[in-house]
Amino acid sequence: MAEVRYDAATQTNPAERSAGPPPLLTLEGISKRFPGVEALTAVDFDLEAGEVHVLFGENGAGKSTLISIIAGVERPTSGRYLIKGKPISLHSVQDARQQGISAVFQEFSLVPQLTVEENLFLGAELTSGGFLDKRLLHKKAEEIIDRLNFPLKPQQRVAYLSRAEQQMVEIAKAFRSEPSVLIFDEPTASLTERETERLFTLIEQAKTAGVGIIYITHRMGEIKRIADRITVLRDGHKIGTVDVADATEEKLVELMTGRVIDQIFPDIDYTPGETLLSVDGLSLGKGLLRNVSINVRAGEVVGIAGLIGSGKSEIGRACFGLEDIEAGRIMFEGADVTGQSVKQMLRHGLFYIPSDRREEGLLMVRGARENIALPSLDRPEFSSQLFLKRRSERDRTRQLAERVELRPMNLERDLDHFSGGNQQKVLIAKALTRNVKLFIFDEPTVGVDVGTRVAIYGFIKELCEAGAGVLLISSDLPEILHLTNRAYVMYRGELRTELKGEEITQDSVLSHFFEKEAA
């Protein structure tokens, strides 16, 4: 039934609406075939001036391929690409830029060794008489940054910027010239609430100026906030385009996954038991953490909320033996484990699942089997004194891969060739190889689609109800609100407050995010 309805929505093809001015950008029957794989199949897409058009779909649905084609990175195998009604064929990103199409990709196109202003004008340097006009460049860079109101200094080297600041430079780059089409690929993934607000204001301004915006996001809140229309992709096919007014989260998720998901956040039964972890007066160098005390008991989910840079990650990392501890004590099951190595903490039964799976979590050039088994090769299931037990390893990792529903179920294919959601599943499977008593999840759902998110929450529920303790470090407020029965809020390396049960509300958590005066 739903199918019919959205098919009807799809049929508003350009030919029928030819009365008005042609859309800014039109794709007709775009297909992209890579040897052996069809990434996009006959996808229609159009973008009007002054609208925000969200692309929605699971990882691997073809969103990235589609924006690569629009931005001139890839060329379609078949189909037509029209700009303001005129067919065009883009050969490069430069071509697209000249047509006024600018993209902000997730993989930043910044040179870390260069300064902010040098990066802003990379490839479009201003010269006078064959030499760089550094003064003019500096002036223009300042103008752009002022206009966007970003806390950036033009002379800063990009290497020293945080990920959020790098994201701002990337966005500033897109606003450098006067674009007519802007493409954002999950731009808020590493931005704080305030920076996100700032970006949304910019997007509003661009909209009123008649810029068409293509926006990829997994976050429902953002869709509600800025979207005009939403196009849902699944397995390289366009499923439908809906107006934001008609879109509820359930409906979008159903379109995206092709199945009904009644509930995103599970109800978890908390049966707090003994204290597993207690951190007492923990301080790290450079003021990263100052006198922080927390505790986690078996059978409960404890959240740590806070802005980026508030030190919430560092708590988890310090407990896992990854930070040099300046002062304070870490106790695990009643024993002092301060300053112990990762290996020792693993043996005690603590497992930290890092936030950046590419950077710290996984071996992208190896398969799932090797990745899953890696932290536990010292266990008798995986190796004897001298040799690996490869048969037992294969069986055990296959079991775990089935448990996390790895797709495709191929244990030997390089992780690079799995979708982000499935990579995240491998990361979680790693933690299931050992007898873990306390799981520390650091931003477990960054950059994963709703389907995987639901699966990950399911795991947290399962682990907690089986008696494990879970420490959930997250910037995603709904996660903290719905999953935890106790939450700590961090602010600039200090513990602001501890909230319990009913006290955990959006307002109470947010009020501790910022300066006291601002709250």
Next chain:
Amino acid sequence: MTEDREAPRVSRGIKGWLQLGFVRLGVLPFLLVVCLIVFSFMSDNFLTGRNLMNVLRQSSYLVMVTMGQMLALLTGGFDLSVGTILAVTSVVGALAMSTAFAAMPDMAWLAIVLGILAGFGAGVSIGIVNGIGVSVFNISPFMMTLGMASVGFGVALSLTGGVPVYGMPDAFGSIFGFGRWFGIPAPIFVAGGLLGVMYVLLNWTRLGRYLYAIGGNLKASRLSGINTRLHLFTAYVLCGALATIAGLMLTARLETGEANIGSSMPLESIAACVIAGVSLRGGVGRVGNVVLGAVFIGLVQNGMNLARIDSYLQTVVIGVLLILAVGADQIRQRLIAELQD
């Protein structure tokens, strides 16, 4: 929808299959086939059992060094000092052996054992220094091993004054250089044995798995509780040990200790690894392929000798092959990425 997906598969012609083979197997099988065809046309003696055995024996030294080089490459580094390790091993081993033999002419065996131990100690110690530099002091493998290459070469030259060292017992050369063990030439026997050890080490032990892991992602390895320093160190020591064994075997074959025997080894061993699909970024490579890569280089050199190609030109060919292989690997990576999107 199903029909759409079948379409590209049906239309895959010879070109498609070649492409698929290239993606699956890498550039090496293609190079091997081309090289066999070209050289068997250029010389009638090329495709004979005797000659192929000859190639195997000649390449067995490179095979040993290449397996060591592979260990360094797997961790994401490399070892430019393998040539120097050969040289130092050869010079120190030969000096110790000939000195001991001169002092006690009746006890040739004792001299041989002493010489081997001395050579082994000298060679491995370079590996140990490399390992400490890279793992403890975080010196980039490039600079560390390049520096040690210069140090070692200087030591080898100054020990001998640049003159070959003679005077080792005849038994050393006749057993380790020219001997046949169970009917197989000694160097092939040793290289084969080491291949077996390496295969087990890389595929069936934790150490092997950890080397792949460290090259695949150092931080992730650390977060999985792996002692990354210790294993990095071990990789360079083992690399040094393999180069040392090659140095001793080559000394036996030449029956002299020489300071310049390994000069082509760094380039050739890295070339062999890369042609065999070992990633320069670490974490990827199979020891079987690596051995084939080394044999392939031996095959090309042998073929060019039979075809009477000037030896200076031969180094040009090896260089070109290396660059071609790296270029082909880039294309392959792109194809893989496209295949999997």
